[in-house]
Amino acid sequence: MEDRWDRAPAGYLVLNDSGIIIHVNTTLLKILGWSQKDLQGQRVDVILPIAARIFYHTHLFPLLRMKGKVEEIYLSFRPRSGHDIPVLINGRRRYDLAPISNDLVIIPIRNRIQYEDEILRSKKAAEIAVLAQQEAEQALIQQYEQRLLIRQISQNIRDSLDLTHIFTIAVQEIQQFTKADRVAIFQWDQSPEISGTFIAEALGNKVESLLSADRLETRYLATYYLARKSAGDILVESQLPDLGMSDGLTRFESMEELTDLENSKAPSNQAICNYGPQRFQIQSQLIAPLLQGEKIWGLLFIHQCTEPRFWQLREVDLIRELAGQLSLAIQQADLFQQLQAELREKERAEAQLIQINADLSRTQALLEQLADTDGLTQIANRRSFDRRLDQEWARLAREQQPLSILLFDVDYFKRYNDTYGHQQGDRCLVAIAQAAQQVIGRSADFLARYGGEEFIIILPNTPRAGAMAVAEAVRQAVVALQLPHRTSPVASVVTLSIGVSSLVPTSEDTPFTPVHQADQALYQAKQAGRNRTQGWSP
Template sequence: MIAAITRHMVQSLALEDILDTTVTELQQLLTCDRVLIFRFTTPPQGEIIAESVSMSQYSSANLSAQLKQRGLWPMTELADYAMVNDLHSSAVLPAQIELLAEWQIRASLMVPILQGESLWGLLMVHHCSAPHLWQQWEVDLLKQLTNQLAIAIQQAQLYEQLQAANQELQRLALLDGLTHVGNRRCFDDHLQQEWNRLARDRLPLSLILCDVDGFKRFNDLYGHLAGDQCLVQIAQSLLRTSRRPADLVARYGGEEFAIVLPNTLQSGAISVASAVQTYIRELRIPHSDSPTGQWVTVSLGLATTIPHHEASPKP
């Protein structure tokens, strides 16, 4: 029995799948009314993260959020398990009777799920329609299962951490290290993606190229650290114009930036370009050797087209 459940449990590295498989197969094996996994957030508070029921009326969805968060575990005494054969037996304390009744529980068996020395959560089995005299094999089964479940949870969490780390690496690979806007690779990929999408939908695509005027002179006069800070400020100003999910600001190279504006007509792109000029002027970054004035300025180029599959956005 335990081998079959464990085998199915480890077929996935997704935590949600592991937990759902566990409660479903255990509920069917024990022919009980409810099996759930309760995860502690701030003990004794927590949340139900997986559940299997024999009838919809026993679903924890019928419980209030406050009741679901309270849990059913005596936190002052962490035993190997907690068992109630009959809600109405003399061994059950009045406070427990009230709580069990709110959960529609007549009989309950709970085993802690540990991660190292820490209490991660609980595996709970409930009979709601009638009392149940728990057998030793059922207790042993849940203990063995929680041991296996703890290992599977740890592996799933490590897998999630690895996935998150890989996603972060992928994200960083598409960011410019200085300005934290998209880099050239990000620009090329995004432009091609939007070109293909807009070609399919026959919608316009606008592109604005932005070049910092006299930037070499700025670097020579104020130094590279000031030049880097200037580029960061300009990038942040450009981001103020990028408000939709598909818009992209990228560092095209050196002191050049690009703004990709999908589904944007020329008139809309002109408005964005005008906003860019306004935001850059508001920065008032001194540039006493500028060919255009006393402050840092930018030159803009703008193009709008309706993409089609026979052409490419790349030259």
Template sequence: MNLQSCEKADILIIDDQIDNLRLLSNLLAKRGYRVRQAVDGEMALIAIDTETPDVILLDIKIPRLDGYGVCSYLKKNEKTAEIPVIFLSAFDEILEKTKAFEVGGVDYITKPYHTQEVLARVETQVKLSLLHQKLQSNNRYLKRQLKLSEAAQEFHAQPQIDAYLLHQAIAATYNGIIITDATHSDNPIIYANPGFERMTGYSLEEVKGKNCRFLQGSDREQSGILELHNCIQEKRECSITVRNYRKDGILFWNEVSLSPVKDESGQVVYYIGVQTDVTQRKLAEEERQRYEASVHKMNRELHELNTKLHRLANLDGLTEVANRRCFDETLEHEWRRLSREKQPLSLILGDIDYFKLYNDNYGHLSGDDCLKKVAQAISSVIHRPADLVARYGGEEFAIILPNTPTSGAMQVAQKILEEIRQLQLPHKASKVQSYVTMSLGVGTVLPTLGISETTLINQADEFLFQAKKEGRDRVVSYPV
């Protein structure tokens, strides 16, 4: 594939941004490519139907039918399914790239464009596209020659084929063609065309009488080789891809189509193998797989990071219950939800009794340890997924109880008091008990959009104040 053939390639650019169209068109036209343009999905499909391009540069965000839709449509059409599509986007999002490859894209270029990157990616796909077209053309030519042979056998008792024409056709094809003798157990090569010589570096004289296994050398542990062996044993056609090695030792990927040739009695006497060097395609496929694996790994790491960040953003670092930010967001969310469902919302506000004296007497490290144990005790009472325990501030804790009337909230509050009492954390400076206690206020409202959630907070706070006023170590709320 030479540069001159690449420069004659037809490239269709699809982008609704005129500046981008002009930039890419000038860049590729100076390189010698034939460039066409379209500004939306429908115009693009008309242009493609009028004349099939060799490569398409396709912006994701275009009107009428977006880039994903255009690419999906092309891949479903047999006439356009093999056109390489390079996606263009101003975003470098992993999900966008993944979707671009899922719908059939072969590459991805992000804006702003870098001249060398654009030219390199376009030239690679142009070479692959033109090579694919040439291979298809050669295959069609070979099929026509085979039909000529079959027609000659049908109309003549002794097949008469223009040997010179057939020789020229086989010599001209880009594919490697070999014929092996199936009447010998080792299937030795009896013919190899110039395409085979160009592909492998071996001449007919060097390979004649050998089995094709010499092309794999010691690299015999391949699934394709086992399939080829079974094909020969069962005397049937097959198509495989194997790793072969040229005469100079360089590896290349070889796509082999093997077909048996039978004599008049139905016995297989020859095998014809058509070989195609698919190294570039294989490398591109491996690169795509590596990219997809990298994308999958990045997505997994991002998910883990987002989970960790979400946890850090919503948890109190000391007590590991929800923080004030999470409390505010949850209360607002539940307020809106329950205002639609016409269901009650209860809130418990709790304060560790005489916690300042606890810190003064035992020190702040012990105070932190006390806060952790109180948080764990409160959390052990809360079991419903929608309920939330949060550190409200300092030594204050808050418990949100959706779909809960006053009676239910009071039961929860009493259990919290009991759990904290059972801790029996010493508190000699307390004016209530010789151990840590807590005062709780319980508020309950039926949320409506006409009032604010601060109404519930103020109500619970008032009852908390009343609990302290009445002697602490207790729960105060509306009479049940």
């Protein structure tokens, strides 16, 4: 404590109730010209003139003892030089020490003005420091709020690829944050003409909407930007021309270096270009380009309409960053649309491919059917019969079940063709095929045209007796057709001779073993007089 008071700019004196000096700080020792050793333990009277001694004992100390403190008491001290020094005294009693002490702060009158000036300077410096701290705190708050706004808009961009939704939320949040009178987004048309429309907007009180305004009028707000910013940077205007100006000349108070109007791409009639801001009572504005790659897709407008507004650098930086985020949303949405278009094209191509494959499958099935079908009778042909015989032979060999083959042809068919003609002969073969197909009702049974007027039937899981019954049924069904055959020696109608073979497949035989046997049986039927069924026998 004493060390701190020794470094104080004012004098510091500690007395007990008897007036004995307990401590004198370095500042007061310098003022009085005494040393600590000279004064410590002495009565205070040694540094007080006679009048001051009387005043101390009769007024100052009694007042200090009664109230516990004294303020701004005028007194004189006598230094070692003998020239009295007028001072101001502030004091208080210290009850926390034993014994109780009286602490006095002594300021020479001649130093009072200097101290007051220093106090005022210190107070002003403190106020400046407090103000700077408040501004720094406010800047941090604004920076945090800006980061929060950017994060919210960025989150909306990540959560949605719908530009209408993104822009609607963005203009509302920007308008609320900047307290601007109008925040709007303009999109250029996809055409070589300089035209477009406003697609999103957020308004303050009593501000005209751009969405419902005439399209021709609002386009001048966009061409106004093009007339002044050819480099694609943000346009900052804190003071637009007076609304009453008719010559269209523009005055700026911009934080950005504006493009020289003589070198800009401004329309020839500058008054028309200025018409947009004047028409919508815009006094201050920020215009930031929204980019799609290197192309200007549209514009972000920040308008102040009620009064001019000097745009702060942090506000300009914020709008520039937000425009960058919205440009990113535009690029993402464009990429998404491209991907959707590619996906639709891929789906269309896949659908076409599926259709082509289906057509190919149908065509292939039709070709296979044509390859396996007899063109005249529309039943299976010899090729299809061979494949089916191999399949049934292998299956019945595993199951050790009987397989029967019926081989038949038309009796005296050459004479029939010679008598009735080949067309009628073809019709006769078709009728025989249909009649035979109706007899073999099981799905596993298989009828094929074997060649010329020869037909063959596969009867899986059918023993000899069953095969003979089916063969006889087929022969009678053809007779029942009553197809005239006046040149046949055996009957007046078309008849069949049928050979039948039945066996259980073994490894010693081949699939054509029963066919060969049926052919031999057919030969035996013909030798026996035709129009009959003949089973094979060794």
